[in-house]
Amino acid sequence: MELFSELYNCYYQVVDHILKEASAHPISQKRIQAICGEIGFAESSFYILPKLFDGTWHLLSCDGTHYQSLTGEPQSLPLTLLQRSWLKSLLLEPRFCLFFTEEEQEALARYTENAKVLWRPKDFHYFDQYADGDDYTSPTYRAHFQILLTAIQKRQYVHISYHSMKGHRIAHHYLPLKLEYSAKNDQFRLLAIPEYSHILQNINLKGIQTVTLLSRFLEEDFDFAAMIRKSYYHEPVRLLIKNQRNALERAMLHFANYEKKTKKIDENTWECLIYYNSSMETELLIEVLSFGPAIQVLGPASFLNQVKYRLSRQIKLFANSSYVTPS
Amino acid sequence: MSDYQELIKSFQKSRNYVRDFLIYGFKSRDDFSQKSGRTYDNERRRIESWLHEYIHASYTPQGKTVSLALDSNLLHTNPLYRVWKSRSFTDNDIMLHFFFLSLFHSEDTTYTAEDLTNHILDNYQVLFEAQLVRKKANEYVKEGILSSHRDGRRKLYRRTKTLQEALPTLFPLLLLAVSFCQLTMPLGFVGSTILDNQRVANYIFLVKHGYYGFTLEDEILFSLLSAIHTHHMVTVLNRSNRTSYTREEQFTIVPYKIFVSTRTGRRFLCGYLPARQRFSTLRLDQIQKVTLLEPFEDYLFFQEKLEKNIPFCFGVSFGISHHMDQIRLTLFIQEGIEDYILTRLRREGRGGTITHIEKNTYSYEISVFDGNELMPFIKTFIGRILSFETNNAFLRRKFYQDIDEMAKMYQIIKE
Numbered sequence: 222m223e224l225f226s227e228l229y230n231c232y233y234q235v236v237d238h239i240l241k242e243a244s245a246h247p248i249s250q251k252r253i254q255a256i257c258g259e260i261g262f263a264e265s266s267f268y269i270l271p272k273l274f275d276g277t278w279h280l281l282s283c284d285g286t287h288y289q290s291l292t293g294e295p296q297s298l299p300l301t302l303l304q305r306s307w308l309k310s311l312l313l314e315p316r317f318c319l320f321f322t323e324e325e326q327e328a329l330a331r332y333t334e335n336a337k338v339l340w341r342p343k344d345f346h347y348f349d350q351y352a353d354g355d356d357y358t359s360p361t362y363r364a365h366f367q368i369l370l371t372a373i374q375k376r377q378y379v380h381i382s383y384h385s386m387k388g389h390r391i392a393h394h395y396l397p398l399k400l401e402y403s404a405k406n407d408q409f410r411l412l413a414i415p416e417y418s419h420i421l422q423n424i425n426l427k428g429i430q431t432v433t434l435l436s437r438f439l440e441e442d443f444d445f446a447a448m449i450r451k452s453y454y455h456e457p458v459r460l461l462i463k464n465q466r467n468a469l470e471r472a473m474l475h476f477a478n479y480e481k482k483t484k485k486i487d488e489n490t491w492e493c494l495i496y497y498n499s500s501m502e503t504e505l506l507i508e509v510l511s512f513g514p515a516i517q518v519l520g521p522a523s524f525l526n527q528v529k530y531r532l533s534r535q536i537k538l539f540a541n542s543s544y545v546t547p548s
Numbered sequence: 549m550s551d552y553q554e555l556i557k558s559f560q561k562s563r564n565y566v567r568d569f570l571i572y573g574f575k576s577r578d579d580f581s582q583k584s585g586r587t588y589d590n591e592r593r594r595i596e597s598w599l600h601e602y603i604h605a606s607y608t609p610q611g612k613t614v615s616l617a618l619d620s621n622l623l624h625t626n627p628l629y630r631v632w633k634s635r636s637f638t639d640n641d642i643m644l645h646f647f648f649l650s651l652f653h654s655e656d657t658t659y660t661a662e663d664l665t666n667h668i669l670d671n672y673q674v675l676f677e678a679q680l681v682r683k684k685a686n687e688y689v690k691e692g693i694l695s696s697h698r699d700g701r702r703k704l705y706r707r708t709k710t711l712q713e714a715l716p717t718l719f720p721l722l723l724l725a726v727s728f729c730q731l732t733m734p735l736g737f738v739g740s741t742i743l744d745n746q747r748v749a750n751y752i753f754l755v756k757h758g759y760y761g762f763t764l765e766d767e768i769l770f771s772l773l774s775a776i777h778t779h780h781m782v783t784v785l786n787r788s789n790r791t792s793y794t795r796e797e798q799f800t801i802v803p804y805k806i807f808v809s810t811r812t813g814r815r816f817l818c819g820y821l822p823a824r825q826r827f828s829t830l831r832l833d834q835i836q837k838v839t840l841l842e843p844f845e846d847y848l849f850f851q852e853k854l855e856k857n858i859p860f861c862f863g864v865s866f867g868i869s870h871h872m873d874q875i876r877l878t879l880f881i882q883e884g885i886e887d888y889i890l891t892r893l894r895r896e897g898r899g900g901t902i903t904h905i906e907k908n909t910y911s912y913e914i915s916v917f918d919g920n921e922l923m924p925f926i927k928t929f930i931g932r933i934l935s936f937e938t939n940n941a942f943l944r945r946k947f948y949q950d951i952d953e954m955a956k957m958y959q960i961i962k963e
């Protein structure tokens with residue numbers, strides 16, 4: 222079993238898509254080029270097209286202007302041993318099992334019985350994962366998860382009643398859009414918009430009391446990426462990173478999950494811009510503070526003021542506290 | 549540029565370049581001093597081609613800089629999986645692949661290598677040597693795509709069942725589960741290839757706190773997991789890239805676990821070093837090569853020892869001395885108003901003891917191998933720390949110095 226194998230190559234995918242389309246009806250060079258652009262790497266068409274057109278890869282026939290598949294529609298490839306082994310390993314993971322009934326899990330186990338497990342949950346130790354993750358074995362949780370999965374696929378509205386993080390009980394009609402998983406929190410959140418609103422909300426699955434499907438569906442198109450981008454503050458957080466205690470590499474890894482831009486100011490200093498929205502603000506603030514003096518916040522003013530507020534509060538606490546015995 | 553190809557033979561060479569681009573995306577041509585400018589140009593061009601949708605280029609006085617702009621809030625797959633899909637192949641490889649897919653249209657169809665060779669010539673007018681066809685068919689048997697059996701002296705090949713044939717009713721749901729798992733589970737790249745095969749893409753699941761660079765170490769992880777399961781020792785070639793120097797070392801280690809940080813995506817091999825008679829951790833992104841050695845006789849004995857030690861690791865360090873660092877943090881938390889801070893302490897405190905001392909005052913105590921690993925966590929409570937106490941004088945000094953330095957940096961107190 223090899224991870225780095227030509228069987229998973231992007232060019233095979235490109236040719237697969239071309240043959241599929243060219244088996245249904247003859248297609249033009251322009252269309253073949255477009256498929257290359259959609260599925261392949263940026264420069265793949267320079268390598269793939271000449272080989273297809275000059276017959277080095279004898280997979281297409283040409284009637285002068287259009288091309289047809291010589292092999293018919295390629296059927297999907299059977300799973301490789303590596304892929305079956307991966308599925309077998311998943312059967313040991315409670316989050317994978319969320320999707321299936323016990324009978325379905327048994328069917329999967331039979332399908333993968335000749336494969337070997339690639340990993341077991343006990344092989345990993347997630348040392349900084351939160352201790353209060355979701356209970357994936359709870360029947361209620363599993364039922365909620367499956368209803369939401371159906372609703373997202375069908376673009377169907379649901380009625381949700383849940384406890385917010387502040388402990389308020391909220392009930393509303395929502396259009397569920399995405400399910401978001403955080404390894405750090407070990408929990409799922411539903412990203413949804415309330416009916417008659419366009420403001421995205423996060424609802425922890427753990428907090429959901431009831432969820433029921435409604436008989437209404439979203440008809441029009443919906444641009445989720447635009448909604449997320451629109452939620453970002455206009456001004457990114459501007460950080461000055463001093464490369465002490467390997468802070469640069471630590472910061473680049475730590476903030477790798479944010480959209481960011483970094484540039485070198487001088488030999489030992491870098492400026493990093495991080496794009497964020499209100500739902501990320503407190504978490505980002507805490508993360509920045511955890512770097513201590515290795516990272517300095519330059520702006521925006523609202524973010525900088527929060528850092529200054531926490532620090533001045535800290536200095537006052539030290540000044541007034543009977544607990545402090547500074548060195 | 550005649551030597552430039554978009555596809556590659558070996559993953560290892562490109563791995564370090566991609567990682568550097570991901571982390572230090574802002575490096576310019578001059579910063580990559582280890583190899584020739586030509587190598588840098590080729591690697592950069594390749595990475596730009598593989599990941600073109602995510603590349604951000606800018607021009608600075610130091611030259612053109614290229615970085616990866618990945619917003620985990622919007623990604624339905626790990627863009628770096630594309631790097632795994634760049635293995636080079638021959639013209640014969642790709643033709644035989646699609647000829648096989650076409651000829652083995654049903655799972656009941658069987659062919660000998662000679663039959664296959666003849667059918668390829670008849671149907672597609674391409675002449676291959678039977679030996680080459682047999683070699684490819686045997687490769688596909690090894691990969692699990694074909695199976696083979698003997699009929700007298702003839703070796704017959706047959707296609708294995710597709711996912712849809714094997715699990716027709718479960719198939720749609722399975723693809724949904726794979727859509728999720730390719731983003732979140734170990735070796736998720738494999739899951740993304742299942743979606744590729746079925747020509748589907750994830751559109752439902754996202755990850756918060758998605759750290760995508762980890763996939764670059766998956767080949768190393770793959771070898772280590774295999775050694776863990778068979779209780780073998782391994783030799784690892786480790787290259788540490790500090791900002792100022794690069795050092796290569798070789799370790800013989802008994803692998804036990806993979807430690808993972810969910811906050812940085814960084815992964816570590818945790819194992820026992822027989823030569824030093826202690827447990828240690830090595831960053832997976834710094835391991836260049838893994839060589840399998842013989843089985844380790846005392847594997848289970850040290851496994852038990854490790855399980856007893858893990859609760860005293862706050863992160864990945866087993867400390868450098870035999871004494872434990874005792875940490876005590878006293879916090880101001882307004883009862884009834886700021887209970888979420890207590891929730892944070894319980895949730896993130898990794899087993900530390902929380903005690904209510906008096907009204908609005910709580911302490912958090914923990915005993916660990918290496919108190920230094922707590923420092924970032926402790927600084928997240930800036931604004932409510934009443935005291936920080938420890939038996940490690942260095943840490944205590946460092947903590948108060950850091951707060952002092954930050955206060956000066958933000959002009960809360962004067963220099």
